[in-house]
Amino acid sequence: xxxxxxxxxxxxxxxxxxxxxxxxxxxxxxxxxxxxxxxxxxxxxxxxxxxxxxxxxxxxxxxxxxxxxxxxxxxxxxxxxxxxxxxxxxxxxxxxxxxxxxxxxxxxxxxxxxxxxxxxxxxxxxxxxxxxxxxxxxxxxxxxxxxxxxxxxxxxxxxxxxxxxxxxxxxxxxxxxxxxxxxxxxxxxxxxxxxxxxxxxxxxxxxxxxxxxxxxxxxxxxxxxxxxxxxxxxxxxxxxxxxxxxxxxxxxxxxxxxxxxxxxxxxxxxxxxxxxxxxxxxxxxxxxxxxxxxxxxxxxxx
Amino acid sequence: xxxxxxxxxxxxxxxxxxxxxxxxxxxxxxxxxxxxxxxxxxxxxxxxxxxxxxxxxxxxxxxxxxxxxxxxxxxxxxxxxxxxxxxxxxxxxxxxxxxxxxxxxxxxxxxxxxxxxxxxxxxxxxxxxxxxxxxxxxxxxxxxxxxxxxxxxxxxxxxxxxxxxxxxxxxxxxxxxxxxxxxxxxxxxxxxxxxxxxxxxxxxxxxxxxxxxxxxxxxxxxxxxxxxxxxxxxxxxxxxxxxxxxxxxxxxxxxxxxxxxxxxxxxxxxxxxxxxxxxxxxxxxxxxxxxxxxxxxxxxxxxxxxxxxxxxxxxxxxxxxxxxxxxxxxxxxxxxxxxxxxxxxxxxxxxxxxxxxxxxxxxxxxxxxxxxxxxxxxxxxxxxxxxxxxxxx
Numbered sequence: 001x002x003x004x005x006x007x008x009x010x011x012x013x014x015x016x017x018x019x020x021x022x023x024x025x026x027x028x029x030x031x032x033x034x035x036x037x038x039x040x041x042x043x044x045x046x047x048x049x050x051x052x053x054x055x056x057x058x059x060x061x062x063x064x065x066x067x068x069x070x071x072x073x074x075x076x077x078x079x080x081x082x083x084x085x086x087x088x089x090x091x092x093x094x095x096x097x098x099x100x101x102x103x104x105x106x107x108x109x110x111x112x113x114x115x116x117x118x119x120x121x122x123x124x125x126x127x128x129x130x131x132x133x134x135x136x137x138x139x140x141x142x143x144x145x146x147x148x149x150x151x152x153x154x155x156x157x158x159x160x161x162x163x164x165x166x167x168x169x170x171x172x173x174x175x176x177x178x179x180x181x182x183x184x185x186x187x188x189x190x191x192x193x194x195x196x197x198x199x200x201x202x203x204x205x206x207x208x209x210x211x212x213x214x215x216x217x218x219x220x221x222x223x224x225x226x227x228x229x230x231x232x233x234x235x236x237x238x239x240x241x242x243x244x245x246x247x248x249x250x251x252x253x254x255x256x257x258x259x260x261x262x263x264x265x266x267x268x269x270x271x272x273x274x275x276x277x278x279x280x281x282x283x284x285x286x287x288x289x290x291x292x293x294x295x296x297x298x299x300x301x302x
Numbered sequence: 303x304x305x306x307x308x309x310x311x312x313x314x315x316x317x318x319x320x321x322x323x324x325x326x327x328x329x330x331x332x333x334x335x336x337x338x339x340x341x342x343x344x345x346x347x348x349x350x351x352x353x354x355x356x357x358x359x360x361x362x363x364x365x366x367x368x369x370x371x372x373x374x375x376x377x378x379x380x381x382x383x384x385x386x387x388x389x390x391x392x393x394x395x396x397x398x399x400x401x402x403x404x405x406x407x408x409x410x411x412x413x414x415x416x417x418x419x420x421x422x423x424x425x426x427x428x429x430x431x432x433x434x435x436x437x438x439x440x441x442x443x444x445x446x447x448x449x450x451x452x453x454x455x456x457x458x459x460x461x462x463x464x465x466x467x468x469x470x471x472x473x474x475x476x477x478x479x480x481x482x483x484x485x486x487x488x489x490x491x492x493x494x495x496x497x498x499x500x501x502x503x504x505x506x507x508x509x510x511x512x513x514x515x516x517x518x519x520x521x522x523x524x525x526x527x528x529x530x531x532x533x534x535x536x537x538x539x540x541x542x543x544x545x546x547x548x549x550x551x552x553x554x555x556x557x558x559x560x561x562x563x564x565x566x567x568x569x570x571x572x573x574x575x576x577x578x579x580x581x582x583x584x585x586x587x588x589x590x591x592x593x594x595x596x597x598x599x600x601x602x603x604x605x606x607x608x609x610x611x612x613x614x615x616x617x618x619x620x621x622x623x624x625x626x627x628x629x630x631x632x633x634x635x636x637x638x639x640x641x642x643x644x645x646x647x648x649x650x651x652x653x654x655x656x657x658x659x660x661x662x663x664x665x666x667x668x669x670x671x672x673x674x675x676x677x678x679x680x681x682x683x684x685x686x687x688x689x690x691x692x693x694x695x
Contacts, residue, residue: 053567054505054566054567056505056566056567056568057566057567057568057569058568058569058570060570061568061569061570062569063508063562063569063695064692064693064694064695065500065502065508065510065562065695066463066498066499066500066501066508066509066510066695067461067463067500067501067502067508069457069463069465069500070457070458070460070461070462070463070464070500070501071461073407073457073458073459074459074461087692088692088693089692090692091692092692092693092694095376095400096457096465096694097407097457098404098407098408098409098455098456098457099407100402100403100404100405103373103402103403104373226653226654227615227653228614228615228616254566254568254570256570256571
């Protein structure tokens with residue numbers, strides 16, 4: 001039998017790549033939301049990064065589905081928003097995936113909200129208030145300064161888990177910080193005219209964005225957090241809108257537009273769908289373009 | 303099972319569960335999660351082998367507490383309070399510990415817990431989309447099978463979800479009927495083996511499929527003496543509200559699947575769940591039975607198919623069809639029995655934590671508790687208080 005020498009070479013090369021792959025195993029990162037997958041990509045460009053959700057999915061209502069268990073089983077690092085955003089599904093994934101490495105924040109578990117001060121912390125919580133988060137608003141990724149603090153802590157976590165690559169993580173962090181810090185004043189300049197504007201929005205999804213840019217959310221399409229807009233509540237928003245000081249009705253990419261469209265039509269207000277995260281629309285491909293796009297969409301209605 | 307008629311004991315139990323909540327600022331991964339589930343109903347007719355009786359009633363009222371014990375162990379206790387025939391029964395449905403730090407995807411659970419066979423069995427009753435478990439579960443597992451025992455589970459490090467597990471249980475609730483109290487039962491009566499695989503299909507759909515096997519050392523029926531029929535029926539009446547399986551056998555084979563769909567994988571506004579299970583129970587015929595008394599079929603079987611569509615955040619509707627085909631021992635010979643259930647349910651969810659459900663069931667039976675063509679209407683509420691644990695896929 002003649003053996004094809006090219007085939008042998010190819011097989012040897014494949015084997016070499018496979019083995020070297022094991023020898024220098026890259027960090028397996030499981031991100032709960034796409035913004036943290038994007039941040040991990042900035043800080044560890046060579047890591048295997050998996051996002052459990054997309055910007056079109058409500059992160060409060062994710063199913064602890066088999067594919068997520070399988071991915072978490074293989075993760076070295078799990079990065080989530082925290083502040084109980086994932087309380088409905090993360091504990092089940094941790095239980096089912098039997099991966100001891102990602103159970104505790106001492107090891108491979110990272111909560112972004114733990115690194116910063118959240119807005120709207122509540123002293124007491126009652127379910128009659130709706131599905132509120134006692135630990136404050138978890139949608140922190142639209143605050144560039146807080147996100148930079150998170151990036152620093154996440155990079156340190158990566159170095160802790162994978163010390164042999166620490167120099168590369170530090171380099172990536174320095175590079176990201178430089179570009180991010182250069183972008184912040186540019187975004188603030190672009191958004192200057194938005195300061196003091198009033199909006200009606202769905203949920204408190206963009207709480208940090210509005211807080212940063214000085215936009216005021218004067219009413220919420222949800223009567224209470226987690227509850228769908230009701231016709232009675234929308235009618236009350238219509239009378240609020242008649243004060244004629246509202247810039248736009250804002251919904252996130254995973255939220256239902258119907259209530260917003262009704263209000264927009266009745267009150268003659270523009271309805272703006274902002275990307276909740278990276279991938280929320282075609283223009284938002286990474287954290288930088290996500291911010292660019294959100295600000296330019298807001299500017300488009302002023 | 304302990305019967306408690308003493309209200310003070312219940313209050314004391316409730317306090318034991320609740321007081322840590324006052325100490326803890328909120329519940330999180332590190333503090334105990336404490337919850338209660340309230341469940342009440344009105345049902346127009348009797349359903350065979352069901353947990354719910356005719357008229358007004360309370361379903362399982364659940365008190366649960368769970369927490370990481372330390373970095374090695376997780377623990378959970380679920381106490382269930384039920385009312386039957388004017389008596390308050392307190393039952394422990396779960397009291398288990400689970401390892402959290404075993405390497406290589408292994409975990410061990412010990413204590414009292416829900417077996418991981420099938421799709422529905424490891425889920426709590428209050429998460430169901432119908433007022434009772436399918437008839438196959440009621441006939442073969444006593445509604446849902448929980449027991450004292452131990453489990454070893456392994457999750458493979460693959461992108462396709464694959465898990466495999468084995469369990470050993472005491473098996474008291476799975477013992478074949480023994481009205482004379484003469485049988486010697488094995489201490490470890492039940493062994494199970496199960497495997498599940500699952501994954502996603504694009505962004506919109508997810509699926510899981512499983513196979514299970516349950517070995518019941520005490521499941522084979524012993525032959526009755528002649529003239530036992532009356533005793534037999536009397537014994538059965540009393541069984542109505544126990545959690546014991548009504549039809550047992552040495553071997554139970556099961557297959558299950560579930561498919562879920564949501565547009566873009568966003569479960570908030572709309573989603574669809576399709577699920578089904580099939581069970582076959584064999585080797586139940588007494589070994590000393592005369593060959594001419596053998597049943598027409600040497601197996602019991604049961605299955606169901608269900609579909610639940612949540613069409614707005616506040617409304618969901620479900621249809622389910624299920625049947626069982628069993629052989630019941632009457633004295634020294636078997637009678638074939640069959641029950642078919644067709645059900646429609648409509649549920650209103652004021653929030654994530656409250657459900658009010660309307661259900662219509664049509665039961666068609668052949669030699670099954672005298673049921674021929676019965677209609678059952680049920681209205682039910684299920685509401686959960688407190689920090690409720692996450693639900694499974």
